[in-house]
Structures are given as structure tokens and as C-alpha cells.
Amino acid sequence: MANVLEARGLSREFGGFRAVSNVDFALKEGTIHAVIGPNGAGKSTLFNLLTKFLSPSEGRILHKGEDVTALRPPAMARRGVVRSFQISAVFAGLTVRENIEMALLRTNGIGWSFFSSIARRPAIRRRVDEMISRFSLDEHADTQAGNLSYGRKRVLELATTLALDPDVLLLDEPMAGLGHEDIGRITDLVRESGKGRTILLVEHNMRVVSDLADQITVMVRGEVLAEGSYAEVSSRPDVIAAYTGGQHHG
Numbered sequence: 551m552a553n554v555l556e557a558r559g560l561s562r563e564f565g566g567f568r569a570v571s572n573v574d575f576a577l578k579e580g581t582i583h584a585v586i587g588p589n590g591a592g593k594s595t596l597f598n599l600l601t602k603f604l605s606p607s608e609g610r611i612l613h614k615g616e617d618v619t620a621l622r623p624p625a626m627a628r629r630g631v632v633r634s635f636q637i638s639a640v641f642a643g644l645t646v647r648e649n650i651e652m653a654l655l656r657t658n659g660i661g662w663s664f665f666s667s668i669a670r671r672p673a674i675r676r677r678v679d680e681m682i683s684r685f686s687l688d689e690h691a692d693t694q695a696g697n698l699s700y701g702r703k704r705v706l707e708l709a710t711t712l713a714l715d716p717d718v719l720l721l722d723e724p725m726a727g728l729g730h731e732d733i734g735r736i737t738d739l740v741r742e743s744g745k746g747r748t749i750l751l752v753e754h755n756m757r758v759v760s761d762l763a764d765q766i767t768v769m770v771r772g773e774v775l776a777e778g779s780y781a782e783v784s785s786r787p788d789v790i791a792a793y794t795g796g797q798h799h800g
């Protein structure tokens with residue numbers, strides 16, 4: 551399996567403190583890969599480096615073998631590497647349908663000013679209807695996004711991100727703040743969305759990680775401690791010690 555995204559010797563310092571330290575990492579095409587680790591392990595920093603929201607102090611990032619270390623997030627998006635923006639990607643004053651229309655229009659490079667007329671085009675309408683039903687948002691299609699429950703907002707966020715049809719989808723704690731039922735629903739949607747794509751997620755919920763991830767990277771104190779399947783990493787004494795030995799639990 552080819553590596554879609556790779557980090558080589560990646561480090562990031564904050565005022566002399568190494569949040570990510572000499573990390574080698576490979577995201578293999580077609581997999582769902584989770585980054586886990588106790589609080590403060592450097593997961594979000596690694597995520598922000600890989601998604602180009604932070605620049606590294608040292609090291610390189612490769613996309614399909616090409617050095618993309620210097621590229622900015624929009625250039626990565628054009629290469630099909632897209633990060634979910636959480637709630638902020640969703641426009642509270644627009645309905646669910648309008649939010650999905652917007653996302654699809656953005657994908658097609660069509661600006662807001664053409665929105666109302668072009669959104670009525672049959673092809674776009676069909677795509678919007680498809681997405682609404684795929685994400686079980688039918689009942690809420692005409693609800694303003696700002697009035698949705700937190701869980702439905704996250705579903706809508708995933709829908710608007712997937713409207714971009716990314717090859718590589720990067721999700722930062724997709725289950726954060728969700729209740730049991732929503733976690734189940736979003737787990738199913740992420741699994742479904744993973745077909746034909748590569749997904750990297752930072753996630754604290756171990757049930758979700760064991761349900762979804764083909765490959766897991768465990769980070770501790772800025773470094774990669776272990777890699778493998780859930781069964782492999784969860785049985786390693788050093789991984790267990792990292793979770794139970796720290797002051798905080800992830």
C-alpha cells in the first residue's frame with residue numbers, strides 16, 4: 551500500500567518546548583488511521599502540522615512522495631487533502647440544504663454571488679438531495695443549521711467536508727462532546743465515508759478507535775511510542791503504562 555501522507559523527522563517547538571519530536575509517520579492509502587495518546591502527547595500539534603496549520607521547526611511532510619512541507623492549507627485542499635473545520639464550517643443562518651449547496655458550489659469553484667440561481671440547477675439539486683439522505687438529514691433539510699442539535703451539526707459538518715470529495719480526510723476529535731447515540735451515528739458515517747478514501751483521525755474515545763481504525767499511532771510526550779492494530783497497541787505494557795502512569799487520562 552502506498553503512503554499518501556508522510557512525516558519524516560517532524561518536530562515542532564513552542565518556546566524551546568518540543569511538542570512534537572522527531573516523528574516519522576506514514577498514512578497508507580485506503581486506511582483509517584487513528585492517532586491516540588494521553589493529554590498533551592502532541593496529537594493536535596502533529597495534526598496541525600500535517601494539515602499545514604502549523605509549520606514544523608524541523609522535518610518534512612510528503613504527499614504521494616512529493617515534498618509539501620512549504621504548502622499552505624488551500625494548496626493541500628487542491629491536492630485532495632482536506633481537514634474538517636468542525637462547527638465553524640457550518641453557517642448557522644443557512645438551512646441544512648443551503649449549507650450543503652454552498653459546500654458543493656465551493657467545490658465547483660462557484661462563488662456566493664451565483665449561489666441562488668445556480669443552486670437550482672438540477673445536477674446540483676440531485677447531489678444535495680443525495681447527500682441529505684445519505685446523512686439522514688431529510689427531516690432537517692429546511693432547519694437552520696444554528697437550530698440543530700450539537701450532534702446533527704457535527705453530521706452536517708461531515709457532510710459539508712465530504713462535499714469537497716477529498717482523497718484524504720483529516721478529522722480532529724470527531725466525537726468530542728457527543729452523546730452515545732451521536733457517536734454511533736458518526737462512527738458509521740466515518741466508516742462509510744472511508745470507502746475509497748484515506749482517513750486520519752485524532753480521537754480520545756477508545757471504543758471508536760477500536761471500531762474504526764485499521765492502524766493506530768500512539769504518541770507520548772511528543773514521540774511515537776507504538777504503532778499497529780488496536781489489538782497490538784492496546785496489549786503493549788508501555789502503552790498501558792503511558793495511559794495509566796500519567797496524571798491525566800485520555
Ligand SMILES: Nc1ncnc2c1ncn2[C@@H]1O[C@H](COP(=O)(O)OP(=O)(O)OP(=O)(O)O)[C@@H](O)[C@H]1O
Nearest residue numbers: 564568569587588589590591592593594595596800
Ligand atoms: N501554541 C502552543 N504554544 C505553546 N505550547 C503549546 C502550543 N500548542 C501545544 N502546546 C504544548 O504542546 C504539548 C502538546 O500539546 P497538544 O495539544 O499537541 O497535545 P494533545 O496530545 O493534542 O493533547 P490533548 O489530548 O489534551 O488535546 C502540550 O504540552 C501543550 O501545552
